[in-house]
Amino acid sequence: MRNRQLYSILFLFISFFFLSCESNIPNDREQIINDRVDSLIALMTLEEKVGQMLNLGLPALLQGEFYSVRDTLIFDTSKVNKLLIKYGAGCIQNLGNFPLTPQQWRYYIGYIQQTVLEKTRLKIPVIYGIDAVHGANYTAGSVMFPHNINLAATFEPELAYRAAEITAYEVKASCIFWNYSPVLDIARHSFWGRVYETFGEDTYLTRQMGVAQLKGLQGEDPSAKNKVLACGKHFLGYGAPLNGKDRFPVIVTEYMLRQIHLPPFQEAIEEGLLSIMLSGGTINGIPSHADHFLVTDLLKEELGFKGVVLADWGELDILYRIHKVVSDEREAVKDCILSGVDMVMEPYDESFAVHLTDLVNDGEVPVSRIDDAVKRILYLKYKSGVFEDPVPGLDLYPDFASEESNAMNLQIARESITLLKNKDHILPLKKDLKVLVTGPASSSLNCLNGGWSRTWSGEDTLYNDTEKFTILEAIKNQAGNSNVFFSRAVDYDHEINIDDACRKAAFADVIIACLGEKPAAEKFNDIEDPALPGIQLKLIEKLSKTGKPVILLLIEGRPRIIREIEPWADAVLMAYLPGNEGGTALAEILFGEFNPCGKLPYTYPRYCGSLWTYDHTLLEERNMDFNPDGFSPQYEFGYGLSYTSFQYSDLVLHRDSIGTDDELTIEVKVSNTGTRAGKEVVMLFVSDEVASVSPPVKKLKRFEKIDLYPGQTQKIIFKIDSNDLQFVNSENKWIAEEGYFTLQIGDQKARFYLSVN
Ligand code: BGC
Numbered sequence: 149m150r151n152r153q154l155y156s157i158l159f160l161f162i163s164f165f166f167l168s169c170e171s172n173i174p175n176d177r178e179q180i181i182n183d184r185v186d187s188l189i190a191l192m193t194l195e196e197k198v199g200q201m202l203n204l205g206l207p208a209l210l211q212g213e214f215y216s217v218r219d220t221l222i223f224d225t226s227k228v229n230k231l232l233i234k235y236g237a238g239c240i241q242n243l244g245n246f247p248l249t250p251q252q253w254r255y256y257i258g259y260i261q262q263t264v265l266e267k268t269r270l271k272i273p274v275i276y277g278i279d280a281v282h283g284a285n286y287t288a289g290s291v292m293f294p295h296n297i298n299l300a301a302t303f304e305p306e307l308a309y310r311a312a313e314i315t316a317y318e319v320k321a322s323c324i325f326w327n328y329s330p331v332l333d334i335a336r337h338s339f340w341g342r343v344y345e346t347f348g349e350d351t352y353l354t355r356q357m358g359v360a361q362l363k364g365l366q367g368e369d370p371s372a373k374n375k376v377l378a379c380g381k382h383f384l385g386y387g388a389p390l391n392g393k394d395r396f397p398v399i400v401t402e403y404m405l406r407q408i409h410l411p412p413f414q415e416a417i418e419e420g421l422l423s424i425m426l427s428g429g430t431i432n433g434i435p436s437h438a439d440h441f442l443v444t445d446l447l448k449e450e451l452g453f454k455g456v457v458l459a460d461w462g463e464l465d466i467l468y469r470i471h472k473v474v475s476d477e478r479e480a481v482k483d484c485i486l487s488g489v490d491m492v493m494e495p496y497d498e499s500f501a502v503h504l505t506d507l508v509n510d511g512e513v514p515v516s517r518i519d520d521a522v523k524r525i526l527y528l529k530y531k532s533g534v535f536e537d538p539v540p541g542l543d544l545y546p547d548f549a550s551e552e553s554n555a556m557n558l559q560i561a562r563e564s565i566t567l568l569k570n571k572d573h574i575l576p577l578k579k580d581l582k583v584l585v586t587g588p589a590s591s592s593l594n595c596l597n598g599g600w601s602r603t604w605s606g607e608d609t610l611y612n613d614t615e616k617f618t619i620l621e622a623i624k625n626q627a628g629n630s631n632v633f634f635s636r637a638v639d640y641d642h643e644i645n646i647d648d649a650c651r652k653a654a655f656a657d658v659i660i661a662c663l664g665e666k667p668a669a670e671k672f673n674d675i676e677d678p679a680l681p682g683i684q685l686k687l688i689e690k691l692s693k694t695g696k697p698v699i700l701l702l703i704e705g706r707p708r709i710i711r712e713i714e715p716w717a718d719a720v721l722m723a724y725l726p727g728n729e730g731g732t733a734l735a736e737i738l739f740g741e742f743n744p745c746g747k748l749p750y751t752y753p754r755y756c757g758s759l760w761t762y763d764h765t766l767l768e769e770r771n772m773d774f775n776p777d778g779f780s781p782q783y784e785f786g787y788g789l790s791y792t793s794f795q796y797s798d799l800v801l802h803r804d805s806i807g808t809d810d811e812l813t814i815e816v817k818v819s820n821t822g823t824r825a826g827k828e829v830v831m832l833f834v835s836d837e838v839a840s841v842s843p844p845v846k847k848l849k850r851f852e853k854i855d856l857y858p859g860q861t862q863k864i865i866f867k868i869d870s871n872d873l874q875f876v877n878s879e880n881k882w883i884a885e886e887g888y889f890t891l892q893i894g895d896q897k898a899r900f901y902l903s904v905n
Contacts, residue, residue, distance in 0.1 A: 181530040197522045199236025205495030235498040241277035247288040247602040253322035261538040273538040277326040284318035294727040298564035300347035300749035303829040305360035312364025314553045317374040321545035325532040326377045330361040332412040339392035341673025344705030348749025358412045371533025382427035394671045395429045407876040422455040428463045435471045443488035459492040490521035561726040561733035566746035567789040569720040576740025584656035586635040586649040589664030589703040598725035599669030606667035616728040622735035641681045653694040664703035679709040692716035707752040745827035747788035754782040763844035792822030796894030805901035808870040820856035837888040
């Protein structure tokens, strides 16, 4: 309470200082903020400005080594004095190595804010940043949603919006004003360890989901009590590492970069995105963190981005240690700042600030560049509301982890799970069957949540929310304890109790085998072999030999090769990383309480050597016989079954040719021809028949999710125009070329002509 009074007094002081008096305040809020920024920057010394550009990890302020494992977090006064007061670090981010409750966050962040407000000359509050990428995942007890890949599988942007709203609320309840989300990367390599953080391989779907997430997080006013600043990441092309390993070189033409990877960022900027994090990696040999073209010419000038460009964790260091584009740290700082980076996540210490001050004093970095960066940072801080109330009271957040928010979490998990195979309608199961549950993902909440869950790697079981159900527990809830046998798998990679599972299978009517990946984040999620570990494949092989039907549940952050075991499974359910309610959602689907409706947001490869995206060119389909008939993924993008069936009919185009200013109205009918109510995602794909750059075989242009009862037919209307027919040509310009286009919705196809004047 005393702290809050102190903040209020300080706020009054700051307001008075910068605005003189209320009556002088211009009406326009933007103008007020810009005036405040100008007044404040005019008072700042070079050291104070450079301090604002420094983004440190929380452990830099704590007792112990940066990466030492602690069970309590204790501030180190000498580090605090040096980094917060002497060097005036403008941003602190991340966590120790365990999640904090909202009260604990309040205590630690409160201490940081109180320190800078009491002990620094200009009393500029720190902005705290966090990776709340599937809920407020670093706040104990928060709602942990499915990862973005699940949101994408729902094909329902409204759900991404709702999850983001709840996330923003719970992040703000933790006194954190800046969220390093949404991830706007396009996952163009199937085996990349960060596929699960993305909305999949398609640009249009990512745009829809990413913008919905941005709006849910940031809204019109990020200073609102239930909103936070968003940070789109990672600019640019991060999702296309050549061999699928994290931060592996990206080799891509500029026109593909613009066509595939840029649009979600561009749209988010238009919708008010206030910060962007760069990608750690190189594009065509140039590290993003030293790429003037990328950061200044493209992002700031061409796209008109006025927000903060943030360097990713430790990437400055990598410029000289790994990328070898400069020879030492000082040069790295220079290149990075001159390329246009505004804030540097050099998490460990003050060395970035020391070098930068030196570079400015030596005339190697102009003060104008520093002023540009600091204005952006101060603008961000004012927009966030941190000046007004740096430590909002917990009493403002009565709905933290509310029943409604948990219900929304469950709903998203249900809507995302994707039924990939259902031989002879084996699913849904009757509740009186005897089931054997086995496999490494069957009794692990960590598996359901994956990386970025309470801890960075998501591996530690100590911080699990014990009231949430694993798949095994949720199946017991559905089928009753006495109907469920369990064979515990010991490990993911090495040791699975296969004999025990096969022995117990003899007593069961059906086997539910839960295969999966060990939770991991970033580089630690690189894999050498895209197939599921051999021991897990063997489990399915052996189980199938028992003669009992096998239901395969895949709990995996990216598609892992299952070609060999798929024929042995009677049903396959893809859960992706469905979060804390994933066990319950899966059990509901298995026993028919929910009719699955998720659709794959990526192409599921059949072979390690044949990686496609759905929007590949025909050349990629060419077979040994030179015919373009080689496209045979395990499952196609957009694929997903239901317990009911749908039929498409009566595709009608209101005209068969359009000009560049015309709109084309498209109608199609969809009927539920089965016996259960169900949801279907109606997708409209367009193919450019001939184009000056070899065109993709098809592109998703619209989608809509509908809910039909048995026997119901609904007419869907889509509208497109020539903007939807554009692509980036070899001169890096968006154009639509005259000619025929084919349109496809379900099994319905039609052609139309575009004339270009
Ligand atoms: C990741 C970012 C993340 C940052 C801070 C980096 O290693 O690439 O996505 O925001 O760490 O945790």
